[in-house]
Amino acid sequence: MQTFDLAEKGLRALNSTLQGQSQDTNETAWEVVNAKGSHAIAVGLDAPIEVTVRGSTGYYCGGMNKQATIRIDGSAGPGTGENMMSGRIEISGDASQYLGATGHGGLIVVRGNASSRCGISMKGVNIVVEGNIGHMSGFMAQSGNVVVCGDAGDALGDSCYEARFFVRGSVKSLGADCEKKEMRPEHIAFLTDILAEAGVDAKPEEFTRYGSARKLYNFDIDNAGAY
């Protein structure tokens, strides 16, 4: 395990070092200490390495990640895993707003809660939250899945496209054009796999699926009241 002291060496040196790891690097395990809520930690990585950040992070930790596994031993600031392409981000505490915004792929796991706009505009990423998620989560979400073991706040899935939302607890309200959907065998199978991958102990049968009613996909003046 390589240990990198962020307070001593600085952000540029950290990201440059991690971004410089090749596909077949032997230095696959990294530990970042003295994170102290710094922004843009471990962004733009593109190698199959494992990075553990000790302490909470600021904005955009793991932004645009590819391949890497990033563990945050604390809570994560806004926009964590934004535009992530692949790999895995795991947060032991809570996640702030915009978690996984516009993410294209990979898996984000939150052991605590995720704040508002979780999965906003997501484009294929999977997000599993053991706790609750805040309001306007999944706003304009295009594809991918948000799995919530707790409750969802107001306006879940507002103006979403093909993204899916699985909620075990209550949903305070659904957003425009988001509706409750039938849970079919393929959804149970998907949940079984994603919960196992996330290391979450929950029964797939307890979840309810939500997604787009597809009424706003093409503009219709008769739907103007929904906007």
Added chain:
Amino acid sequence: MKDHDIPHTTPRMSATFTNDVNSDIRRAAATGIYDIRGGGAKRRVPNFDDLLFLGASISRYPLEGYREKCDTNVTIGGLNAENPIELDIPITIAGMSFGALSGPAKEALGRGASAAGTSTTTGDGGMTPEERGHSSKLVYQYLPSRYGMNPDDLRKADAIEIVVGQGAKPGGGGMLLGQKISDRVAEMRNLPKGIDQRSACRHPDWTGPDDLEIKILELREITGWKVPIYVKVAGARPYYDTTLAIKAGADAVVLDGMQGGTAATQDVFIEHVGQPTLAIIRPAVQALQDLGMHRKVQLILSGGIRSGADVAKAMALGADAVSIGTAAMIAIGDNDPKWEAEYQKLGTTAGAYDDWHEGLDPAGITTQDPELEKRFDPVEGGRRLRNYLKVMTLEAQTIARACGKNHLHNLEPEDLVALTMEAAAMAQVPLSGTDWWPGKPGTGF
């Protein structure tokens, strides 16, 4: 007097309810939907035509055309970037998306810009290989929708432009209607084919200048601090927006007036929100000067730039470069009268065609229809754009030499006068024949 002997008054059209207005009302009543179109503001607003250069005289001496040098190069992004953009001419190509434009049209813009020694810009839809391949300097737009955004393309860019606003629609997003969503466009945007695609009006993971500073930090970290980061804003509140963009760490500010085009938005938005390009430049320059950043953070002005005279006037008022979109499209063949018969079939005429969102462009430029695309030759389009850029540059040089300037950047407000009170007030140059403009310090107005 008999009734038939009473003279009839001439039929009088209302100045309020004009034929245009009446047709808008009838269309709205028939459809229940507001009018969506492309392009920028069509109404007459104070513009660069309302300014004149003074030229040289006894108190100023000119430079010899074709002999004495008048440089046109500009460096953008030298403040923070390891590799700033070096352009031969200060006229860049504005962001226009693949999706709104065809692939061959984007290729032509890259070809023309590269041949003229300048940059072109992606748009809301990601970077295409043909665009990257044909653009020697490509600016990658980072937009609210993040369609097609990925770190690999980000690292292929020569600069990144964070788009906050657009002159045609400050505070507005966009809409690419389903008929233009081909398989390729749908795949690039991660959305089903044939549905209307909303482009969000604000970024999903930041709001306000403090967040923007952190976003810029993240983008610099991902790209290794190698390339400049521009911030594009609509000309809504140019003094404050320029100030905040600089504060957030922008290397360049792109400022877009209301004559700047869009692929598609509501006509009411285009015509009634924003400010004329002429009105926004001086406040932005003032912001740069107040922060000691003029010529350190570059100002790129866009919105209705058409000629070398416009370029020279923008530079004289303090811009470092300009950007063209609509003019570039016209140069490569948009709205060409040779397609007049087909424009007529679409209920319009050459020069007025602006339903770009419908994907039926007879010129094959604003379409994703494979058959229409075939009408457009990207090599010829690129040649035409190069020619146009060269002419604009020669025109700007001609004016600069006449003003005795050996670089376009040496043009200054003192070289200009205004023809109207409005233009004088906006440009802060004297009304022609006077030494005064509305708001001139110390004049009591």
